[in-house]
């Protein structure tokens with residue numbers, strides 16, 4: 001092998017093919033293992049953050065940034081009666097679902113009382129505090145993009161930030177101040193055309209004061225969501241899409257996210273629903289709330305039932321899911337919006353030679369929903 005080292009630790013790339021991507025295996029954690037872990041977390045004192053949480057580690061996951069997929073951390077947590085977490089904020093964003101018990105959830109200036117299966121998002125840098133408000137342990141599952149930030153060595157976290165969030169308060173002052181006097185970027189002017197290709201130039205003031213979308217914690221209360229599940233559950237095998245609702249956060253706009261990195265979807269599939277095999281670079285994690293079924297992931301069959309959680313679609317692994325006789329309700333988290341933001345969300349709906357499209361950057365796929373609706377109306 002020739003010496004590839006060049007001055008300045010540069011590496012000579014001539015004659016070398018790109019590193020082959022190592023697709024992670026699917027990975028399942030059974031409901032009994034989760035219950036046992038929560039039981040152990042309930043013993044002894046809480047952590048320095050006031051939390052009792054366990055991270056689910058995929059066998060291929062390595063520090064920094066332990067996750068069930070390379071970019072998604074999954075934590076199961078419990079708060080004992082009367083316990084409160086330390087107020088915390090970090091630049092990761094998260095999605096959490098309550099599993100049992102009751103709690104008060106405070107995120108930034110919003111506060112929700114939650115019970116089993118209620119879920120919420122926590123935007124980056126918003127202070128979150130959880131308080132168990134009932135006589136039973138409060139348990140939850142939380143998904144965060146912290147592993148990606150940790151791999152980039154840019155994860156920022158702080159506890160007990162000054163009351164009122166000093167930095168947040170200052171930014172609010174800045175926002176109101178800016179309405180009274182001209183903002184620097186207005187003085188600097190807008191984009192300037194350069195040549196005929198559509199290329200432009202932008203002054204520095206735009207980089208440090210980009211247009212922004214207000215991002216808040218939102219609550220998807222289970223009883224509100226459950227009212228809508230019958231509609232998707234009525235879709236049977238033969239429908240070429242997936243019987244689900246996305247828990248949509250409108251701040252994410254065309255990224256169709258629940259957070260800016262993840263979407264959360266609630267699938268309600270009837271008995272023996274079989275979805276088509278497909279693949280995408282976004283990683284998917286399925287948590288089975290009700291029912292049972294099986295998945296074929298990269299040629300391996302995994303049978304699952306209520307309470308199991310699994311990396312059901314490692315990025316770019318072919319996969320398909322089917323329910324058994326009672327159907328299933330499944331919470332899925334996928335880092336789909338993150339990839340739309342990076343223009344990297346390649347997706348193949350038909351793995352037998354169908355097109356590979358870059359979703360969010362071009363027109364995507366269609367389903368036969370219109371035909372199904374027309375047939376049922378006839």
Ligand SMILES: [Fe+2]
Pocket residue numbers: 278279280284313319
């Ligand atoms: Fe999928």
